[in-house]
Amino acid sequence: AQSVTQLGSHVSVSEGALVLLRCNYSSSVPPYLFWYVQYPNQGLQLLLKYTTGATLVKGINGFEAEFKKSETSFHLTKPSAHMSDAAEYFCAVSGRKAAGNKLTFGGGTRVLVKP
Amino acid sequence: DAGVIQSPRHEVTEMGQEVTLRCKPISGHDYLFWYRQTMMRGLELLIYFNNNVPIDDSGMPEDRFSAKMPNASFSTLKIQPSEPRDSAVYFCASSGLSRETQYFGPGTRLLVL
Numbered sequence: 001a002q003s004v005t006q007l008g009s010h011v012s013v014s015e016g017a018l019v020l021l022r023c024n025y026s027s028s029v030p031p032y033l034f035w036y037v038q039y040p041n042q043g044l045q046l047l048l049k050y051t052t053g054a055t056l057v058k059g060i061n062g063f064e065a066e067f068k069k070s071e072t073s074f075h076l077t078k079p080s081a082h083m084s085d086a087a088e089y090f091c092a093v094s095g096r097k098a099a100g101n102k103l104t105f106g107g108g109t110r111v112l113v114k115p
Numbered sequence: 116d117a118g119v120i121q122s123p124r125h126e127v128t129e130m131g132q133e134v135t136l137r138c139k140p141i142s143g144h145d146y147l148f149w150y151r152q153t154m155m156r157g158l159e160l161l162i163y164f165n166n167n168v169p170i171d172d173s174g175m176p177e178d179r180f181s182a183k184m185p186n187a188s189f190s191t192l193k194i195q196p197s198e199p200r201d202s203a204v205y206f207c208a209s210s211g212l213s214r215e216t217q218y219f220g221p222g223t224r225l226l227v228l
Contacts (some may be wrong), residue, residue, distance in 0.1 A: 032215045043119070043206055043219035090158065094215060101215050102171065103148075105158040105164055 001029045002093050003105035012112045019063075019078040021109050023091035026072065032101060034092040035065055038108075044090065052076065061085070063065040086113045117141075119220035121207050129227045131214045135194040137225045139188055140209030148217060149182055149192050150206040158206075164190065 007022040007113040027029060032051050036044040048059025061084075065076045074091060088110045094101035118179070120139040128134055132212045148163040166202040167184045175182070184190040194201055204224050208217040 034215075041221075041224075043173075043221045044208075044214060045219070049216060101217075102160055102163065103208075103217060104160075107157050 002104045006106035006109050010110045013081045016080050019081045021076040023074045025093045027103050032094045036090045038088045042057050044061050081113050121220040125224045126218050131196045134197045135227040138190045138207030144209035146210040148208040152204040162168035201228045
């Protein structure tokens with residue numbers, strides 16, 4: 001069984017400040033890891049993913065995340081927040097089955113960006 | 116690419132009525148997923164299909180819910196009869212050659228009165 005824990009359901013940052021969203025996972029097999037973003041009244045959009053290889057993954061909109069196996073973590077960061085980053089962010093995990101991958105999502109973290 | 120298309124975008128109905136949600140996956144994708152999003156339970160996988168065949172429906176909450184995929188370009192999620200606790204946003208997602216990446220539709224916001 002897999003599970004995802006996102007620390008903090010709400011995060012408030014100032015424009016230009018560092019954005020740090022925490023994600024820890026539990027998986028009995030080496031996982032695939034994802035961050036999705038959801039803007040108000042929209043579907044989920046993939047920000048970035050880790051499958052294999054380099055543990056520091058860069059995504060869209062200046063976001064990056066680092067897979068740390070020893071800490072079972074996949075925290076999301078952005079050096080400088082922009083007003084357009086206000087959204088809800090979801091961390092997700094799936095197994096490495098060739099025949100389809102079921103996503104298990106964390107509870108989400110809503111980001112508020114203050115001017 | 117048009118992306119995943121869902122209809123309707125909003126649905127308001129009365130308890131006891133039948134509700135049908137529709138999804139058109141991205142052309143060429145052979146996996147289709149139905150999710151439900153609520154404040155209480157977050158994002159939950161309801162069912163997923165591979166090549167139009169249901170693979171795992173363990174997330175379907177009860178017999179009132181059913182899903183079909185008659186062809187590669189169309190799927191439905193039906194609730195009959197609907198109840199107020201079914202109120203949620205229902206998302207459809209599809210994946211293809213890049214198996215691990217799912218592409219989500221805009222969702223259907225369902226309100227059952």
